[in-house]
Structures are given as structure tokens and as C-alpha cells.
Amino acid sequence: MPKQQSNKRPEIIRLENVDKIYRFNKRNNRKNILKLFSKKEKSDKKALDNINISIKKGEKIALLGKNGCGKSTILKIISNVSFPTKGEVTVNGNVNALLELNSGFEPEFTGRENIYLKGTIMGLSRKEIKSIEQEIIDFADIGEYIDYPMRTYSSGMRARLGFSLAINIEPDILIVDEALSVGDNEFKKKCLDKVNEITSKENVTFLFVTHSFEMAKQFCDRGILLEQGKIIYDGPIEKTLEKYNNMLR
DSSP states (O other), X not given: OOOOOOTTSOEEEEEEEEEEEEEEEEEOSOOOGGGTTOOEEEEEEEEXXXXXXXXXXXXXXXXXXXXXXXXXXXXXXXXXXXXOSEEEEEEOSOEEEESOTTSSOOTXXXXXXXXXXXXXXXXXXXXXXXXXXXXXXXXXXXXGGGGSBGGGSOHXXXXXXXXXHHHTSOOSEEEEXXXXXXXXXXXXXXXXXXXXXXXXXXXXXXXXXXXXXXXXHHHOSEEEEEETTEEEEEXXXXXXXXXXXXXXX
């Protein structure tokens, strides 16, 4: 298990009184001609409820809980993919988020062209992308397809390239949401080794959503347990996993 981080480290992420409400429209059940004039009713889903988290630089944290408890929503808010309905979010560092590996690619561009497209979107210069281009290609290991249009890729190939691109750009904050299940067993091992290499550095902050107790213990020293959008425990990973295990019984 990773070593506990010093309390003297600077704070890198803070969530204060954060709520996230999703609003959906749903049709009512009243019958009318062809249902063309049925009214839409609004239905609110509170995904996060008064979340307060302080994370210091270099901490390795697993977010745990049942599906739908708010884990992924927290990661999306920290990585600026989504925004809170209420509350304040402060992030002091560049974020590399392995959330939706298949998204953001241009299907008519080749894999190589997409490396430059996504790298630019992530704020890298062409020179910086060029310096890691071959590492990305080698890690993805999709052969000659790197110069084929991405519309010809399988979902697994797109995920491999997405993971390779993200993992080879060293961040201040690395966020992983179950992305380590990508590909075959050999590629999974390569992904795990790369994540281990990055998270072993004391200055890298790591946030990890997983249902695997073993992986949580392997990579993290702190756990945050959520239930129905609320934090019910925040503490050492072993104690958090014990509480999570009791919840599952």
C-alpha cells in the first residue's frame, strides 16, 4: 500500500458544499390524441448532496460505493467535464482524466492525426505532442491502424489509443474511472504498470474509482465512501474498504 502523505503538503483540490442536480423531462401518463400534446414534467435527481473534500498534493484516493452513488460525478466535476449546481470547486494543477476513453476523437482523422487533435485540446504544443507521439503509438500497439481513419477502429482499439494518449501526458492530477479494464489481459497489465509508475511519484495526486478491493489497496492510501450522493466515510483505505464491505452484505 502507498505511504501516507504528509499533512504539510499543499492543498490541490477542494470541494465545498457541492451539490449536483440533474433535471430530466418526462411525459405524464395522461392519454391524449397521438400523445402529441402531452405535457412534459420535470424530474430532479440529486447526484451529489453537500460534498466537502480537501485533497493534498500527492494523495492517492479511492472513491468507493455502489453504482449511482456519485463517484463518477465527483470526478467529472473535478476534471471540468461537468459543473456543480451549487458550491465551490478549486483545482490547483493540470488534470489528466481517463474517463470516457472513446470520446473526443474525429472519426475521419487517422489515429495519428487524432493524437495531435486531442493533444492540442489538452493544451500541448505541437512540439510537445511530437516528443511523445511514438510513445503513445507504441503503448497503444494497434499496428498499421494508427494511420487508418478512426471510423475503421473497433471500440477496443479506440479505447487503447485513448488510454495511451492520456496516460503518456504526465499530470499533476491523474483521474481514473474504471479505465483499467481496457483491452486484453496483456494490455491491462501494461496499463496497470504505467499507472503504478505514475502514481509512485510523490508529487502526483491520484483519484480512482474502482469496485476492486485489491486495486484500491494497491494504489491508494485514503478512501472516500459514498452512498446516495453523500460522503459517509473518509479515512484510511483499509478502514474505508471494511465499511464498504459491510455495506455490501
